[in-house]
Amino acid sequence: MATLDKTKVFRAPIVPAEVVVQETASTSFADLVRLMAEGIADAQMALDRSAAEMVTELAETTVQIVPSITEVVAADGTVTFTQGAPQTVSLLALGVKPTFYQFSQATVEVSMDLKLVEQINEDGTVKKGGLGLFAETSNIRFERKLNRDVSVHSKITATLVPVPAPLRLEIPRRTVTG
Numbered sequence: 001m002a003t004l005d006k007t008k009v010f011r012a013p014i015v016p017a018e019v020v021v022q023e024t025a026s027t028s029f030a031d032l033v034r035l036m037a038e039g040i041a042d043a044q045m046a047l048d049r050s051a052a053e054m055v056t057e058l059a060e061t062t063v064q065i066v067p068s069i070t071e072v073v074a075a076d077g078t079v080t081f082t083q084g085a086p087q088t089v090s091l092l093a094l095g096v097k098p099t100f101y102q103f104s105q106a107t108v109e110v111s112m113d114l115k116l117v118e119q120i121n122e123d124g125t126v127k128k129g130g131l132g133l134f135a136e137t138s139n140i141r142f143e144r145k146l147n148r149d150v151s152v153h154s155k156i157t158a159t160l161v162p163v164p165a166p167l168r169l170e171i172p173r174r175t176v177t178g
Contacts, residue, residue: 026136029114040106043158047101054098058091065089097165105159 068084117134119127 026115026134029133029135032135036106036108040103040158044103047160051098051100055092058096058098059093061091062088063091063094065094100163100165101160102163103158104161105157107157 064086066083067087070082072080072082074080115134115136117132119132121127
């Protein structure tokens with residue numbers, strides 16, 4: 001299998017594809033929410049870095065432009081054109097800018113059993129502040145394996161919206177005649 005040299009990865013994956021993983025039967029609901037928030041933050045950072053890299057690429061990519069064309073109509077009706085000397089300018093200087101995006105909404109729906117659990121001290125007493133909400137999917141998976149009528153679904157939805165470029169990216173322009 002060939003790899004693409006041009007593929008850019010901002011961060012190493014949390015779990016690389018070649019790593020063997022094992023599903024956990026349950027986890028803290030707070031950890032699930034935190035993992036979703038961290039995933040969104042990582043994705044937003046990747047979007048921001050991509051736009052920043054595009055600014056650099058646009059600043060470094062240059063093209064030749066003709067800055068002016070003068071049309072001269074003589075008294076006899078003949079038309080001639082003269083043009084200014086070609087100039088090299090960056091795409092950014094021409095006003096080409098990347099689009100910046102941000103997540104406006106993210107939804108993760110997972111079917112799971114929720115249970116309250118208590119952490120127990122070694123002496124068998126309930127640990128102070130040891131009450132937590134846990135999410136478990138093993139019972140649902142077991143029911144599905146037995147072909148029982150269990151509605152199980154997972155859904156991830158993310159909505160991205162374009163946002164204005166940072167104000168400092170707007171380059172002030174001045175035209176001087178001389």
